[in-house]
Amino acid sequence: xxxxxxxxxxxxxxxxxxxxxxxxxxxxxxxxxxxxxxxxxxxxxxxxxxxxxxxxxxxxxxxxxxxxxxxxxxxxxxxxxxxxxxxxxxxxxxxxxxxxxxxxxxxxxxxxxxxxxxxxxxxxxxxxxxxxxxxxxxxxxxxxxxxxxxxxxxxxxxxxxxxxxxxxxxxxxxxxxxxxxxxxxxxxxxxxxxxxxxxxxxxxxxxxxxxxxxxxxxxxxxxxx
Amino acid sequence: xxxxxxxxxxxxxxxxxxxxxxxxxxxxxxxxxxxxxxxxxxxxxxxxxxxxxxxxxxxxxxxxxxxxxxxxxxxxxxxxxxxxxxxxxxxxxxxxxxxxxxxxxxxxxxxxxxxxxxxxxxxxxxxxxxxxxxxxxxxxxxxxxxxxxxxxxxxxxxxxxxxxxxxxxxxxxxxxxxx
Numbered sequence: 001x002x003x004x005x006x007x008x009x010x011x012x013x014x015x016x017x018x019x020x021x022x023x024x025x026x027x028x029x030x031x032x033x034x035x036x037x038x039x040x041x042x043x044x045x046x047x048x049x050x051x052x053x054x055x056x057x058x059x060x061x062x063x064x065x066x067x068x069x070x071x072x073x074x075x076x077x078x079x080x081x082x083x084x085x086x087x088x089x090x091x092x093x094x095x096x097x098x099x100x101x102x103x104x105x106x107x108x109x110x111x112x113x114x115x116x117x118x119x120x121x122x123x124x125x126x127x128x129x130x131x132x133x134x135x136x137x138x139x140x141x142x143x144x145x146x147x148x149x150x151x152x153x154x155x156x157x158x159x160x161x162x163x164x165x166x167x168x169x170x171x172x173x174x175x176x177x178x179x180x181x182x183x184x185x186x187x188x189x190x191x192x193x194x195x196x197x198x199x200x201x202x203x204x205x206x207x208x209x210x211x212x213x214x215x216x217x218x219x220x221x222x223x224x225x
Numbered sequence: 226x227x228x229x230x231x232x233x234x235x236x237x238x239x240x241x242x243x244x245x246x247x248x249x250x251x252x253x254x255x256x257x258x259x260x261x262x263x264x265x266x267x268x269x270x271x272x273x274x275x276x277x278x279x280x281x282x283x284x285x286x287x288x289x290x291x292x293x294x295x296x297x298x299x300x301x302x303x304x305x306x307x308x309x310x311x312x313x314x315x316x317x318x319x320x321x322x323x324x325x326x327x328x329x330x331x332x333x334x335x336x337x338x339x340x341x342x343x344x345x346x347x348x349x350x351x352x353x354x355x356x357x358x359x360x361x362x363x364x365x366x367x368x369x370x371x372x373x374x375x376x377x378x379x380x381x382x383x384x385x386x387x388x389x390x391x392x393x394x395x396x397x398x399x400x401x402x403x404x
Contacts, residue, residue: 006338007379007382008365013343020358025369029372032373035374037385091374
């Protein structure tokens with residue numbers, strides 16, 4: 001194997017060679033190396049990659065974040081179970097200390113209640129910024145998620161936001177979502193509209209939808225959001 | 226084309242099935258012979274050969290000087306190209322570079338220290354040998370596997386933000402060419 005006695009001088013390489021090397025990195029390694037320094041993060045940002053977006057699912061005490069590429073999931077970040085933070089190491093992102101455990105492309109994240117928002121937003125911001133990819137979907141599981149609307153504005157750039165819960169959203173909640181996200185509700189953008197009104201749909205239709213039956217939201221429904 | 230070799234010609238691999246051979250002279254005057262199929266793996270060398278109009282008849286009489294690559298790296302490169310000259314085209318799909326497994330022969334060839342690997346990559350980049358570049362990238366990418374940012378900083382010699390700032394300050398404080 002290659003000797004580790006002296007560092008491999010990555011930053012002394014010509015840009016094209018450096019780009020080629022960074023393109024051979026696994027997604028998780030790219031995320032970690034872009035946390036090394038601001039300069040290195042700028043380099044990673046400038047490299048064209050094949051990742052297409054981030055998918056997030058959040059409930060009150062649990063989240064999953066998937067970095068998706070053309071061939072599927074490239075890296076998965078998920079809440080560590082209670083007590084699993086023993087021997088976790090720190091990943092410092094934007095000044096925030098995040099306790100993680102890594103298992104290949106899977107990262108377990110310690111998500112203590114008092115810093116949930118800070119940790120999630122630091123992680124999302126770092127990945128979005130480093131890999132220059134969009135948040136393609138955020139799914140909130142609303143049941144028991146009392147501070148859910150603290151999270152919404154931080155994920156407002158998501159192309160789709162879904163609210164899943166047993167109770168319909170109130171008119172005030174829907175107004176909040178409308179005023180704090182970049183979702184544009186226009187005729188023909190049914191996918192986005194479905195995402196926002198999903199929690200208001202009656203349960204039977206909702207179960208059909210979950211089973212894969214797609215329904216269209218008429219335009220006048222979107223106007224009520 | 227008048228460079229006189231100071232050391233004996235290094236015959237890396239005899240090529241019986243292909244009579245067309247080319248001579249390459251490294252920066253330290255080592256001379257290598259390489260078959261036509263093998264030299265085609267280097268876009269730079271093959272462009273040079275084409276532009277110089279070298280043919281089967283005159284190739285060995287017109288050695289090609291490569292001033293940016295020393296004999297040690299050239300030997301590795303010639304070995305690699307001869308080894309892979311009949312390989313099929315690599316599949317082109319998104320994760321190829323991250324998914325292929327480095328063959329054992331190549332892993333052995335690239336088991337060199339980091340400074341040598343760095344010089345080999347510079348040579349490979351200059352000679353534009355995509356396959357060898359892919360393999361070197363795999364070796365360097367593997368060094369990063371499952372490492373923490375602190376470990377990566379050591380492996381790749383990445384300065385911290387504070388070190389970068391200090392370097393920037395000292396660069397801006399130092400007098401310019403006229404000062």
